[in-house]
Amino acid sequence: MTFQDLKLIEPIKKALQEEGYTTPTPIQSKAIPVILETKDLLGCAQTGTGKTAAFAIPMLQLLHENPVGKFERSRIRALILTPTRELAIQIGESFAAYGRYTRVRHTVIFGGVGQKPQTDALAKGVDVLIATPGRLLDLINQGFIKLNQLEFFVLDEADRMLDMGFVHDVKKVIKLLPGKRQSLFFSATMPPAIVTLAGTILRNPVKVEVTPVSSTADTIRQSVFFVDKSNKNSLLLHILQDESIATALVFTRTKHGADKVVKVLRKAGVTSEAIHGNKSQTARQNALKNFKNQTTRVLVATDIAARGIDVDDLTHVINYEIPNIPETYVHRIGRTGRAGAKGIALSFCDKEEKPYLKDIHKLIAKNIPVVNDHPFAAVRQPA
Template structure:
């Protein structure tokens, strides 16, 4: 099937061809006709399946006849809600690529960046708005955004949106839009919470399912290292010196863990950038650009920060900490081995993470090969490390002042 078969108009087909795409992906083939028919859609598709174009192209087509601004200026007719700033920026890039031969105007708004330039663009009027939930509600509260004319609402990465605690915001945004509208919900996984949300806000939706979430990337060789928590850094350095080469994405569970590993690798002479939710937007974007442009070859990230970012040419993924949600493992290793290339994934498992490996293997239905030949093997009898606080209560009796505080007090008499 070609894009022409999807009934797209010439300006869009031209933009798609210029972007270097010949044939639609599976999710585009199935979703575009449904959106053009005006149906509500729930699509289960992972990053890297081309899902942004699956909603961007039909939305641009539907708005094509309404692209010239009326006297009162352009109104927001399509709203795309995205959980993270990076995803929102990426979606805007896609819309701009596909709409370059039209007069449709797109903009993106997100928190963590100056609000003034975003307000200026909104005042000029836009057709398509891409937004993160917090900033969208903030600007709506200030009466700077009018959602009364929205025809299509897209909820992208719905599972991540709910994981990040945005469920109430999403419901609120949906209520601020007109009752008669088309809703498109995209989610990499379909947990119960996402199904519940879909049932409450979508009207007899069509379902599109591409890539069952349990299928681990076929072009990725997976290997598992059992190692004690204390030796993970040593193992990581050993593999970077001897085994793992090229562009590498390392996952850690916490922001603190990301920072700690970054400092260690820099001390050891590696070119590294890090990426997590506490970093200001400008630094996150800078880290990503440095990695994409080859100034650094190692990027360390948390799952939420790295979700949905397009990084091509990735040679390896290291799971420094095993994820406690098995689907997350599939997402992580699916970052490499894309577009016909081969990739490698290396996972470090300590004694307290063994249960995670079990649930991951049940999900992907294969046994991950174990590499036993390495300098830091885990003692088979090793018990999980439980950190206990050394404090045994206050050394001062309740109600008594310490000697020091008595001395400091100046008498008033």
């Protein structure tokens, strides 16, 4: 199947062609026809499966084909609610890319920055609003946003909303939406609380499921290095001596840990930046931009800050610390090996992290191959 088979309008086909998109991913080929038929959708798909395009493309088409009269141009027709600023920005970039030949206008709002540029954009009128929950509710309370004439509602990364404590905010937003609307709900995992939440939002949804969270892409070559905690910095520098590693995304468990790793890398002359919740929005955006254009070779991130980081051609993900939640491992390494490209995921495991590694093996139903041939191998390797 190609995008040509999906009954898309010419302005969108032209934009996709310019973006170099020819073959839809499984979530796109399943979700786009359902959304174009104006049905509610429950999408179980993790980051990296192409789900943003799966909802952005058909929404742009429906909005473009059903324009509103000039006196209605001020109303918001679609709302996409997403947990992090980074993800909101990237969804905005997707709407700009796929909708460049349509009449659809969008804007992105999030906290951590001044609200005036955002309220100015809203005053000019937008069709699609992409928002994080806190800033959205803030601007609704101030009277800048009304959702009573909404036609489309998308809840993205619902499980992460739950993890980050946004579920009460989400419920507040849902109460403000009109009953008659098309709703799309996406989550990487489906714990009971998420199933219940989906039930309050969707009407007779079509369920679309791709790559369950327990699986890792076959295109990603995974390996684990057993190393004492005190030698992790040395091992990281040793690996980065390989000049063929153009960029690497390194994961730590804490913000403090991310900053410490950046300090070590910079001291060794490796261009690197950290991205986490304590950084200002501008610093985070700049770090991501520098990483995407390869000015920065290594981006060191915490899990929450990294959710939604979508970097084309990223070849290496390095788990400086093994995550204590096994699903997080799958999310982390899914940043590489996207859309059929090859990727490499390296994990550093000290003896305290051995139980976490066991949990990961159980989840992905295979053992990650061990690299013994390195200068910092732990003296007593975990069994």
